[in-house]
Amino acid sequence: xxxxxxxxxxxxxxxxxxxxxxxxxxxxxxxxxxxxxxxxxxxxxxxxxxxxxxxxxxxxxxxxxxxxxxxxxxxxxxxxxxxxxxxxxxxxxxxxxxxxxxxxxxxxxxxxxxxxxxxxxxxxxxxxxxxxxxxxxxxxxxxxxxxxxxxxxxxxxxxxxxxxxxxxxxxxxxxxxxxxxxxxxxxxxxxxxxxxxxxxxxxxxxxxxxxxxxxxxxxxxxxxxxxxxxxxxxxxxxxxxxxxxxxxxxxxxxxxx
Amino acid sequence: xxxxxxxxxxxxxxxxxxxxxxxxxxxxxxxxxxxxxxxxxxxxxxxxxxxxxxxxxxxxxxxxxxxxxxxxxxxxxxxxxxxxxxxxxxxxxxxxxxxxxxxxxxxxxxxxxxxxxxxxxxxxxxxxxxxxxxxxxxxxxxxxxxxxxxxxxxxxxxxxxxxxxxxxxxxxxxxxxxxxxxxxxxxxxxx
Numbered sequence: 001x002x003x004x005x006x007x008x009x010x011x012x013x014x015x016x017x018x019x020x021x022x023x024x025x026x027x028x029x030x031x032x033x034x035x036x037x038x039x040x041x042x043x044x045x046x047x048x049x050x051x052x053x054x055x056x057x058x059x060x061x062x063x064x065x066x067x068x069x070x071x072x073x074x075x076x077x078x079x080x081x082x083x084x085x086x087x088x089x090x091x092x093x094x095x096x097x098x099x100x101x102x103x104x105x106x107x108x109x110x111x112x113x114x115x116x117x118x119x120x121x122x123x124x125x126x127x128x129x130x131x132x133x134x135x136x137x138x139x140x141x142x143x144x145x146x147x148x149x150x151x152x153x154x155x156x157x158x159x160x161x162x163x164x165x166x167x168x169x170x171x172x173x174x175x176x177x178x179x180x181x182x183x184x185x186x187x188x189x190x191x192x193x194x195x196x197x198x199x200x201x202x203x204x205x206x207x208x209x210x211x212x213x214x215x216x217x218x219x220x221x222x223x224x225x226x227x228x229x230x231x232x233x234x235x236x237x238x239x240x241x242x243x244x245x246x247x248x249x250x251x252x253x254x255x256x257x
Numbered sequence: 258x259x260x261x262x263x264x265x266x267x268x269x270x271x272x273x274x275x276x277x278x279x280x281x282x283x284x285x286x287x288x289x290x291x292x293x294x295x296x297x298x299x300x301x302x303x304x305x306x307x308x309x310x311x312x313x314x315x316x317x318x319x320x321x322x323x324x325x326x327x328x329x330x331x332x333x334x335x336x337x338x339x340x341x342x343x344x345x346x347x348x349x350x351x352x353x354x355x356x357x358x359x360x361x362x363x364x365x366x367x368x369x370x371x372x373x374x375x376x377x378x379x380x381x382x383x384x385x386x387x388x389x390x391x392x393x394x395x396x397x398x399x400x401x402x403x404x405x406x407x408x409x410x411x412x413x414x415x416x417x418x419x420x421x422x423x424x425x426x427x428x429x430x431x432x433x434x435x436x437x438x439x440x441x442x443x444x445x446x447x448x
Binding site: 010013016018039042048056061069072124 | 285425
């Protein structure tokens, strides 16, 4: 589906309201990935709904905020400072005993809650460390996958050469017809101005089809769409967010497949 | 999404406690207004808000900005908590019947609608035509599915879907163009 066809389905509106099922959601997310401006559209719709909801805003009583902050701030209740001592003068044994028991309990409680807070802190630290390990692990897996892809015998490196206006520019695309995957590597493209972005196009029977918007900052290989029967690959400089049709005057590099 | 929100998300997901206060100040009133409309009782609504904010804090890692705005995600948590509460309180069914009887036919009967003291609220809300407003209110505020809306209003699914689309288009127009006339007036004044 192209962007207009997709917008006509009304799926984006349904998605904005959380009405799509898993399959439909996947379709929407796929299109937002392909046309980033659709994501802005989604945000705009949800922001409009938010403004609409604001008209019905009612302030809850003050206590609610205090409760939330307390609950979020510390799971363990803080022990309160002891109140003033009893006024009665005649201490009996039973009173002494109950005070002693109270003090013992308080000390025990303070000790326990201190230990509890310590272990909570440790738990938090551990989960932060775990999260960072998980992130590294995914990054590693990604790299392994890319490495396997490049070293695959079926993967063809295609060097895109600079056009006459940009003779110094070049880029590499790794193209695999077998697994139908493609990756891009910006070996030597000049830095684009901040309002522009490189876009890569595949020529299929004379029609230019966008197969990816390139993030200039990233040092890694970037996944781009694979398109069967592509005859050539072309990279143009487009306004940020990409264009529907390539700006031919800003063609930087290209190569036949 | 605005960079301001990105900053909030970052604080929330990095475990910065102080963000809860900011999120409460920014969205608490709006969320409370909606929750109150679902559960209908102030003390219950306060419980729901409290529970929801703790959930928001605990599940911060699950929020994914590519799938929508932070407010939408927070609202989902509040709405689900509210619906669970009403279900456990055995009055969801009763409430729904109540919705058909009064509120759909006469929107002004929403128990708390009149409590808002925004000036000109009625005019503002009336900008969205009744039939679109009903659909949006049921889905967005009360968490109805489209099927439930079909049953509730006794209209075909296709109609519900097209009303959703038109309602969103109208809301976008309304809330994006809100500021334009002011700007024009101001620039005219300056000339």
